[in-house]
Amino acid sequence: MTDQPIISIRDLRKTYQAGEVDVHALRGVNLDVQRGEFVSIVGPSGSGKSTLFHIVGGLTPPTAGSIQLAGHDLLGLTDAQRTELRKTTVGFVFQKYNLLPTLTARDNIEIARHIAHKNGPPDPQFEEVLKLLGLTGRLDHKPRALSGGEQQRVAIARAIVNHPAILLADEPTGNLDTENSTAVLGLLRDLNQRLGQTILMITHNPEAAAYGHRIVRMRDGRIEDN
């Protein structure tokens, strides 16, 4: 880990318009995440953790404050620049896996490379990652032929294939049984330890949160315990 945080958030605010009502989803969030850190974010529904996830992932712009992500100031980015950021700097893992159902596991990973304009063969290190994820024999299957745990492992492979600066995981074990949850969390920890992958994970589950180096608790759009 270095002293320069890979994520630096100061007084981050996000206000949604829900009909005629302003919804203040984030009310001044401050957070630093160091390179190579595995941070778990916990909090009840409506605490703002998903909104924070979406802003850090470049899926929506913040309303105010500052957020630096791997040297990018997200507040001033255009839609096209945030699209470019998602291509190169962040990788997503979702609760519902979100694999493309018509493509095989291999092609689900490959399309992430294609979108990032990486059309050559994957680097040898990624082959090692696939072995680590236990996917080598399952790559030619479509999602419907894979178990939940396998689908989530494919989603993790897809998320890191372009070597993102940060991996964002939103309830990655939310749809998995205990055995598969443990396996997926173990893989995330392995990726963090072996590859130095920075991970920001949202979870409701205290046991899952314990896999992180530290736990950040959110409530009412603020971080209450860091």
Next chain:
Amino acid sequence: MINKLVIENLKHRPLRTLLSIFAISIQVTMVLTLVGVSTGMLDEQARRARGIGADIIIRPPNSSAISNNGNMPAAIIPKIVDVEPHVAATAGVLIYPTGFLSYVTGVDLPQFNKLNGGFRYVQGGPFQGPDDVLVDTYYADQHKYHVGETVTEANRPWKLTGIYEPGMLARQVVPLATLQDLTSNRGNVSTIYVKLDDPARISEVIKHLEGKLPDYKVHAMQEYTELFSVNSVPMLREFTVVVIALGVLVGFLVVFLSMYTAVLERTREIGVLKALGASPGYILDILLRETLLLATAGALLGILLSYATQFTVNQVIHGSLIQAIVYVWWPITAGIALVGAALGAIYPGLKAARQDAIEALAYD
């Protein structure tokens, strides 16, 4: 990679894909069949006109190039035409329409035979009486007519005395005098065919005849048969444009519904692609490639189906209609299919491209 995704997406919903392709193919077949029948019929008319063996054709004043409207006095044949130098033979015929693309032609056989030696009969022979009719083999096959039978044409019975080889004048021929009486056209004919003793004199004779018959349409047969084109048939060009417009509309609606459904169904997948960093252009590209593939497959199927309609038309009703395969219209109809499909894909494509990633990812 996009192509693989496009193909897998289309394979994922085979029924929708096949229905879309089929619907697009129908519009292509529709246009190709219309153009094919128009061309086939006009080519056949030109072929039959050439088969008469005349060098010059005279049509009444105010008649259009190839329609059978208007009559003129048969008396001009002996008084004006026959006396023209180099005229070797003449024959006036009366054409009477009996239905859509169907007509009976009244002929004076002795006159007509001088032009070309007459019909070549495969069954029976020339008229024996005023109520006799001759038909060509196409017409006889289609209606299962045999010599000696009584057939009904122009709302009256006729005795079929001969079946002749096609390719000359008309499909149904009756005595000229009978048809003149039947249609209150005694002394009138619709067309006069002229054969010269020296074909090199055609221009010279036409010039003389035009001088004697002002306002009449006097054409060299070669020039006349070249007029048998879609552009010469009143309203056919406009009708074709209407059918093409309908084709574009059908393609638009089919692809619009297909792609709109696909976009709704794939909302979450579009969100995933956006989360992976896919730009709006990338999403639009996927949809447009799917559309292009559907339209291309539809156009190819439509071309194949036009062979099926040609087979049906030419085998079942070849006495009434003839359909040609008009290759030059293949790229045109493919273009029509592509334009209709592309128009239909615009809104669903833009909807997909503008999809909010967070809302799309939350879509169930």
